Amino acid sequence: MTFPQFAYKNITRNLRAYLAFYLSSSFAVMIFFMFAMFIFHPALETGYMNNIAKKGMVFAEWVIFVFSILFVLYSVSAFLKTRKSEFGILTIQGASPKQLRLLITLENVFIGLASIVTGIIGGTVLAKLFFTAGSYIVEMEPLELYFPLKALGITIGVFLPLFVLISQFTLFIIHSEEVVSLLKGSVKPKREPKSSIPFSILGMMFLGGGFGLALFAGIDIGSAVIITVCTVIGTYLFYSQLSVWVLKLLKRNKKFYRKGTNLLWISDLMYRVKDNARLFFIVSIVSAVAFTATGTLATYKSMFTTEDSLYEMEFLSYSSNKDENEQLTYIQQQFEQKNIDYEQSKFKVIETGQGSSNYPVLVLSYKDGIKILPELKTSKLEEGKGVYFGQTEREGYTVLQDNTTDLQLNNQQMSIKLQSIEQPLLSLHDVLVVDENTFNLLKQGNELVTFYAFQFANSKENLDISQKIHDHIVGETYNPDARYSSKAIEYYQTVQLPSLSLFIGLFIGIIFFLAAGSFLYFRLFTDLYEERKKYKSLAKIGLSEKEMVKNANIQMAILFFLPFLLAIVETGFALQVLQREGGFSNVFQSGVITILGFLGLQLLYFIVIRSSYIKNLKEYVYR
Amino acid sequence: MADVLQVQDLNKIYDGKAIFQALTNITFNVEKGEFIGVMGPSGSGKTTLLNLISTIDRPTSGQVIVNGQEPHKLKKGKLAEFRRKELGFVFQDFNLLDTLTLEENIMLPLTLERVDSGEIDKKVQAITQKLGIDSILNKRTYEVSGGQKQRTAIARAIIHQPFLLLADEPTGNLDSKSSKDVMQTLQMINEKDKTTMLMVTHDPSAASYCDRVIFIKDGKLYNEVYKGTNQKVFFQQILDVLSMLGGDPDDLSTVRL
Ligand SMILES: Nc1ncnc2c1ncn2[C@@H]1O[C@H](COP(=O)(O)OP(=O)(O)O)[C@@H](O)[C@H]1O
Ligand SMILES: [Mg+2]
Numbered sequence: 085m086t087f088p089q090f091a092y093k094n095i096t097r098n099l100r101a102y103l104a105f106y107l108s109s110s111f112a113v114m115i116f117f118m119f120a121m122f123i124f125h126p127a128l129e130t131g132y133m134n135n136i137a138k139k140g141m142v143f144a145e146w147v148i149f150v151f152s153i154l155f156v157l158y159s160v161s162a163f164l165k166t167r168k169s170e171f172g173i174l175t176i177q178g179a180s181p182k183q184l185r186l187l188i189t190l191e192n193v194f195i196g197l198a199s200i201v202t203g204i205i206g207g208t209v210l211a212k213l214f215f216t217a218g219s220y221i222v223e224m225e226p227l228e229l230y231f232p233l234k235a236l237g238i239t240i241g242v243f244l245p246l247f248v249l250i251s252q253f254t255l256f257i258i259h260s261e262e263v264v265s266l267l268k269g270s271v272k273p274k275r276e277p278k279s280s281i282p283f284s285i286l287g288m289m290f291l292g293g294g295f296g297l298a299l300f301a302g303i304d305i306g307s308a309v310i311i312t313v314c315t316v317i318g319t320y321l322f323y324s325q326l327s328v329w330v331l332k333l334l335k336r337n338k339k340f341y342r343k344g345t346n347l348l349w350i351s352d353l354m355y356r357v358k359d360n361a362r363l364f365f366i367v368s369i370v371s372a373v374a375f376t377a378t379g380t381l382a383t384y385k386s387m388f389t390t391e392d393s394l395y396e397m398e399f400l401s402y403s404s405n406k407d408e409n410e411q412l413t414y415i416q417q418q419f420e421q422k423n424i425d426y427e428q429s430k431f432k433v434i435e436t437g438q439g440s441s442n443y444p445v446l447v448l449s450y451k452d453g454i455k456i457l458p459e460l461k462t463s464k465l466e467e468g469k470g471v472y473f474g475q476t477e478r479e480g481y482t483v484l485q486d487n488t489t490d491l492q493l494n495n496q497q498m499s500i501k502l503q504s505i506e507q508p509l510l511s512l513h514d515v516l517v518v519d520e521n522t523f524n525l526l527k528q529g530n531e532l533v534t535f536y537a538f539q540f541a542n543s544k545e546n547l548d549i550s551q552k553i554h555d556h557i558v559g560e561t562y563n564p565d566a567r568y569s570s571k572a573i574e575y576y577q578t579v580q581l582p583s584l585s586l587f588i589g590l591f592i593g594i595i596f597f598l599a600a601g602s603f604l605y606f607r608l609f610t611d612l613y614e615e616r617k618k619y620k621s622l623a624k625i626g627l628s629e630k631e632m633v634k635n636a637n638i639q640m641a642i643l644f645f646l647p648f649l650l651a652i653v654e655t656g657f658a659l660q661v662l663q664r665e666g667g668f669s670n671v672f673q674s675g676v677i678t679i680l681g682f683l684g685l686q687l688l689y690f691i692v693i694r695s696s697y698i699k700n701l702k703e704y705v706y707r
Numbered sequence: 708m709a710d711v712l713q714v715q716d717l718n719k720i721y722d723g724k725a726i727f728q729a730l731t732n733i734t735f736n737v738e739k740g741e742f743i744g745v746m747g748p749s750g751s752g753k754t755t756l757l758n759l760i761s762t763i764d765r766p767t768s769g770q771v772i773v774n775g776q777e778p779h780k781l782k783k784g785k786l787a788e789f790r791r792k793e794l795g796f797v798f799q800d801f802n803l804l805d806t807l808t809l810e811e812n813i814m815l816p817l818t819l820e821r822v823d824s825g826e827i828d829k830k831v832q833a834i835t836q837k838l839g840i841d842s843i844l845n846k847r848t849y850e851v852s853g854g855q856k857q858r859t860a861i862a863r864a865i866i867h868q869p870f871l872l873l874a875d876e877p878t879g880n881l882d883s884k885s886s887k888d889v890m891q892t893l894q895m896i897n898e899k900d901k902t903t904m905l906m907v908t909h910d911p912s913a914a915s916y917c918d919r920v921i922f923i924k925d926g927k928l929y930n931e932v933y934k935g936t937n938q939k940v941f942f943q944q945i946l947d948v949l950s951m952l953g954g955d956p957d958d959l960s961t962v963r964l
Binding site for chain 2: 346352354618624627
């Protein structure tokens, strides 16, 4: 090689190294910034966020933070690896350690700054895109783009020191190495990966232990931490020890190992798995978090059924309620403060239970029933007969058989003959309307309660006062003397909150997914140059194009889907815990849908990356 | 004796940013069992010629006929099969895979051919004993010397008994002792197995192991020299042609015997 050739090669190779480092750092910044922007979004800070979702988001934020550090560290070491020989040459040519230090620090800070700027711009664009697309998907008002001062501050505050620190770390590595080994740089062949049987077994035990506990143990903070730690350690050992061990066993099977390209990919995979153990580990954990978060938050969307009340607000007061008048005044005050025209109705009703399960029901007299629903006039009610307003099925539980004709009320000898079953009238309770005589008869064995109903326009915008009233009457948890229900709160809980949750889930999922994908991408294309050389020399000794493609396919498929598979398994166990302990009844179903969705995305990603990778190989190796 | 390799009117033009004629009207024949050396100054087109013969690259015009076949007319899949069955390669930088043991490197062509595992063991054993590398089979490339690596590469190149063995500067990365080992190994294979060989080199002492040396200059055939009975005389003849060729003095500094 002539000197100009050498110089040219050195520059082009470094250009690639610089570019890869810059791009991957930008990506880490972008993801971190997008998430920060989301977490500090005003619409989320003020909302009545569900506790679990909130904790989940904070957890995800931490994971992203750790992940960003690892990501940047990883790209720096890849960057260094390709430039080691350059440092060696510089040292030999008489560059002083001071000069080298200045060069590297400046380089890192400069690339760092550039990637912070790019990352923030990219993050803003992508966030806007996602806010719009995401809200379209989950049918909620788009989150607006705001000026994310906090997110900006945190992103810059985290990454700038990170780049400076990492450059010092880089220097440390360079200083501790001999010039000769620097010169040899990345061409030094790697040693054969070792795996220890005790560590492999330990890995199996950790994974098995974590999964076993997830299946059978009672879940509290302590056991949750133990399960997480077990799974995390197990996952790491799975890639760094267990998989190498399994491949070694596979090698012993000579018939299989010495068939076609098996020899090539198995031996190569051993290096790859060991080399990429940390990458695989991060991708697995990150994907598992993403799947679990999305799956869990997606369940909210389908957990509630909307109920339609004729009234905007309902207030039910038992005879034991001493504060009835005060509470009523409070409600009225709220309306007056907001200048809301409202109509108030008051009924004396009976609260009792029906059927074998004693499902609560409000009994109204025909006279009051007509006041609520004038259409009732058309159907005359005979003595002992009634009309039932309610849903026969609720959250998978049968309240009332569809064809029930006799309704057995609590504490009553006689049963009410049902004339018909209609859609619900009120949201607090099911309603039974009976004729006056029957009503008077029922009054005797049961408690009379006072029912207030309020009607006004524009209810959905009155979440504020509804929440106030709710806090005043019901308090934090429960008031045995009074009930309160508001359409605005109901709407928020059954429509807005689930949509928001799903949106957050999707956001977290996609961000993590992108992160994992970018990790794989950078790894793949860092190795591409060596792979091309390898295949070129194999082609010379007669490896056909078909065999090369097959070999590359196997390697890529493993790179893309091995961490994915483990993540699916881990997600399965996590969802199992949530279903059992978290009260998410249909979490499995939404988990499966989520995983299928991500699998589809991953497949798409694989197909796209694969084709460009293979095309690149083919062009270089078999022009 | 029949010509097993015929090179006829071979031209190669690289058309990159600047069009460059690397080979012009190269014609020569090689007989069965012959050991041919190709010499010439750096950049004269030796590697290009070898790449054309080995079908790694395509000629702009002209023909290469190996054992009556024209490999450049084969389809891609058949071409790979042709290389695998008929040709063996030895490279300057060994081209051994770091991820494999030496033994696995040697057996690689056989596994690609899906030869039975027991058969593989037999062949590997026979060939490595012949080349004196049977004791280092379980080592990896970074654990052995350059000469051992090159002998491993030779073992890989001949394990399937190729029709034609091609070598590009096989001693280029080796010290003189290892060079001698490798050349003696190649000579032994040539004599024992009657394998036809074509070796590119700019090391005159390596070339003196050949039966005949072809010289190229600026992509054209310049001269050829046949070995008589004495290797030392042959070596001197080679040096004479090289000095006429005006190769850079650098090439001569590697002289050794
Ligand atoms: N792929 C290529 N594209 C363009 N020019 C090339 C290419 N490969 C070799 N050359 C040129 O062809 C000439 C012969 O190269 P080569 O066969 O490698 O020479 P040698 O092996 O004798 O040193 C050189 O001038 C070289 O620059
Ligand atoms: Mg050459």
